[in-house]
Amino acid sequence: MAELKLENVAKSYGEVSVLENINLDIKAGELIVFVGPSGCGKSTLLRMIAGLEKITGGTLEIDGVRMNDVPPSNRGIAMVFQSYALYPHMTVRDNMAFALKIAKQSKEEIDAAVNKAADMLQLTDYLDRLPKALSGGQRQRVAIGRAIVRDPKVYLFDEPLSNLDAALRVATRIEIAQLKEAMPDRTMIYVTHDQVEAMTLATRIVVLANKGIAQVGTPLELYEQPRNEFVAQFIGSPAMNLLSGEITETGEMTTVKLDGGGIARSTIPTRPEDLSRRVKIGVRPEDFVPTEDAAIYTGRVDIVEALGEVTLLYFEAEGGHDPIIAKLPGIHHDRRYTEISLGADPSKVHLFADGQSLLYR
Amino acid sequence: MSPILQGLITIALGVGGCVAYFYAANIVLDKVIFPPSGKDPGRNINRANMVRPWLFLFPAIFALGLYLAYPVVGSFWRSLFNRDGGTFVGLGNYERLAMDPSFRQAVFNNFLWVLVVPALATFLGLLAAQLTDRIKWGNIAKSLIFMPMAISFVGASLIWKFVYAVNPDIGMINAIRVAFHMQPLDPLQVPFWNNFFLMVILIWIQTGFAMVILSAALRGIPEETIEAAVLDGANPFQLFFKIKVPQIMPTIVVVWTTITILVLKVFDIVYATTGGNFGTQILPSYMMQYMFRDDGRATAVAFVIMIIVLPVMIWNIIQARRETR
Numbered sequence: 073m074a075e076l077k078l079e080n081v082a083k084s085y086g087e088v089s090v091l092e093n094i095n096l097d098i099k100a101g102e103l104i105v106f107v108g109p110s111g112c113g114k115s116t117l118l119r120m121i122a123g124l125e126k127i128t129g130g131t132l133e134i135d136g137v138r139m140n141d142v143p144p145s146n147r148g149i150a151m152v153f154q155s156y157a158l159y160p161h162m163t164v165r166d167n168m169a170f171a172l173k174i175a176k177q178s179k180e181e182i183d184a185a186v187n188k189a190a191d192m193l194q195l196t197d198y199l200d201r202l203p204k205a206l207s208g209g210q211r212q213r214v215a216i217g218r219a220i221v222r223d224p225k226v227y228l229f230d231e232p233l234s235n236l237d238a239a240l241r242v243a244t245r246i247e248i249a250q251l252k253e254a255m256p257d258r259t260m261i262y263v264t265h266d267q268v269e270a271m272t273l274a275t276r277i278v279v280l281a282n283k284g285i286a287q288v289g290t291p292l293e294l295y296e297q298p299r300n301e302f303v304a305q306f307i308g309s310p311a312m313n314l315l316s317g318e319i320t321e322t323g324e325m326t327t328v329k330l331d332g333g334g335i336a337r338s339t340i341p342t343r344p345e346d347l348s349r350r351v352k353i354g355v356r357p358e359d360f361v362p363t364e365d366a367a368i369y370t371g372r373v374d375i376v377e378a379l380g381e382v383t384l385l386y387f388e389a390e391g392g393h394d395p396i397i398a399k400l401p402g403i404h405h406d407r408r409y410t411e412i413s414l415g416a417d418p419s420k421v422h423l424f425a426d427g428q429s430l431l432y433r
Numbered sequence: 434m435s436p437i438l439q440g441l442i443t444i445a446l447g448v449g450g451c452v453a454y455f456y457a458a459n460i461v462l463d464k465v466i467f468p469p470s471g472k473d474p475g476r477n478i479n480r481a482n483m484v485r486p487w488l489f490l491f492p493a494i495f496a497l498g499l500y501l502a503y504p505v506v507g508s509f510w511r512s513l514f515n516r517d518g519g520t521f522v523g524l525g526n527y528e529r530l531a532m533d534p535s536f537r538q539a540v541f542n543n544f545l546w547v548l549v550v551p552a553l554a555t556f557l558g559l560l561a562a563q564l565t566d567r568i569k570w571g572n573i574a575k576s577l578i579f580m581p582m583a584i585s586f587v588g589a590s591l592i593w594k595f596v597y598a599v600n601p602d603i604g605m606i607n608a609i610r611v612a613f614h615m616q617p618l619d620p621l622q623v624p625f626w627n628n629f630f631l632m633v634i635l636i637w638i639q640t641g642f643a644m645v646i647l648s649a650a651l652r653g654i655p656e657e658t659i660e661a662a663v664l665d666g667a668n669p670f671q672l673f674f675k676i677k678v679p680q681i682m683p684t685i686v687v688v689w690t691t692i693t694i695l696v697l698k699v700f701d702i703v704y705a706t707t708g709g710n711f712g713t714q715i716l717p718s719y720m721m722q723y724m725f726r727d728d729g730r731a732t733a734v735a736f737v738i739m740i741i742v743l744p745v746m747i748w749n750i751i752q753a754r755r756e757t758r
Binding site for chain 2: 122123124144145146149150151153155156157158159160161162170171174175218222
């Protein structure tokens with residue numbers, strides 16, 4: 073059982089600030105996923121929790137104890153690295169037993185712990201092999217096993233699946249999910265740039281951007297109620313479509329007249345003073361439906377990507393804007409070069425002003 | 434003629450000679466020996482192509498044979514003759530070596546050298562590499578430790594002769610002794626231990642070599658394995674001996690064996706300091722003692738040295754190959 077509390081945590085290298093004002097409460101037993109674009113500092117934040125990077129501002133607490141200056145091995149954490157970081161000169165058994173040997177545990181205890189972890193991860197047959205005689209997936213399981221053996225309060229995963237091929241990635245992802253289920257009271261923090269991993273594994277996702285936290289929430293909260301344009305476009309694939317316009321009607325139901333001529337209605341309530349405010353509406357590609365009447369967007373289909381269960385329609389982009397994308401169920405090869413009008417359920421239309429969602433204010 | 438001009442002419446002759454050799458040899462092969470004409474032109478072309486690789490290999494094989502293979506055979510042959518090379522004595526030279534107490538002393542001393550010098554040079558080099566790794570002035574320290582590598586063995590021996598000098602105004606050892614009110618002495622005349630004082634010179638030279646190679650190897654260790662060990666709770670000593678050293682073991686073996694081979698060949702240090710007196714004789718300096726006076730015996734010693742070096746050499750090559758793989 074471990075709770076983590078990050079208070080105003082910051083990281084800078086000399087003059088260069090990488091992370092600022094990170095405030096985060098992690099409850100015991102949660103699986104928290106850090107996502108964000110490359111270079112947003114998600115791995116750095118994880119390494120600060122691990123103690124591999126110095127925390128240059130704020131405090132980190134694990135179970136109410138300040139951890140800023142506690143050496144990594146005393147924080148009750150274990151980490152799984154992207155590159156596995158197995159000790160190449162040790163057998164699988166010795167790799168897993170290393171931490172326990174250092175801690176001077178008895179041989180029986182070590183054997184019991186190693187065998188139990190090996191059993192969990194189906195590594196029993198490989199215990200006497202060297203890492204170089206294992207496949208990538210097996211190596212990553214050994215790395216996970218090395219963490220399990222120590223029975224830490226907090227597991228840290230740093231992009232553990234990035235070095236695996238696609239099929240293995242899915243299998244290992246499911247294994248990690250099962251691992252979490254088998255240890256419901258262990259806290260896990262997981263860094264990835266892969267949305268699917270984030271959406272499927274996380275209890276809560278932390279989206280990092282611009283040196284800080286853009287939003288914290290359950291996967292579906294992030295998907296359904298993004299706090300700002302960044303999160304809206306980062307979560308979901310293809311990214312959410314954004315269209316500029318002006319509010320023409322306020323109240324429980326907001327109406328926006330779009331610059332492209334369309335009319336959008338959203339269930340996000342607005343106040344009278346919002347009238348004629350410049351806003352952007354956001355509609356996910358999968359929320360677009362072809363319509364006959366009051367369309368949000370009308371355009372000519374430029375490219376059709378039929379993926380089987382769904383078809384992606386890319387509309388002709390105007391003047392440097394990203395093309396509008398619609399995702400329709402089924403196969404629609406015949407839609408290329410035709411003109412289509414798109415509408416959306418008002419509950420699926422997001423409203424952003426100055427980059428922030430009007431839902432949160 | 435100026436040396437520069439001589440050098441240029443040599444280069445021109447060498448390169449031109451190579452080009453001329455390959456060009457002419459090909460022409461002779463294709464036009465004269467197996468011309469693609471006559472009764473069976475196809476067979477001639479095939480034959481020419483079978484001969485061609487040997488044409489290209491010939492200069493290298495010839496040079497290797499002349500400068501490497503022939504000397505081995507020639508030395509062995511010469512070691513079977515007496516001092517002026519006129520009388521065949523069979524294994525007589527080897528017999529006399531075996532009977533000579535100073536040869537046995539040299540073998541024993543050489544054994545000491547092989548045990549002590551590579552071990553200490555590698556250990557100190559590893560220590561220096563690790564200690565200089567993470568500090569700001571590490572590179573300066575490294576250059577200083579590496580510097581003796583640039584000094585010739587004779588030069589280094591002279592420097593250390595000053596360190597060991599009996600006169601306390603010159604010799605550091607005796608200056609310290611005098612400061613502690615002890616009688617000055619000549620370290621190089623202390624029986625048995627003088628061998629170790631001579632070994633210090635070679636260790637001083639070779640530590641830099643070991644340090645540079647091992648430092649590169651240490652840097653090549655994946656950072657994550659070290660971080661993982663830190664998270665596993667390893668202290669700096671455990672990190673070094675259980676994580677780092679095992680990972681660079683192949684390099685350590687190569688450094689060790691390379692220095693071992695060198696040790697078996699060095700004669701200059703003994704030659705320039707004690708001249709093999711006071712019980713400091715080693716095989717190469719023993720050989721030098723007989724060179725020009727009794728070439729039969731000297732070549733016999735050379736052959737003994739070669740046979741001792743051979744297994745170390747093979748081990749070294751196997752390790753180096755394994756590492757590059």
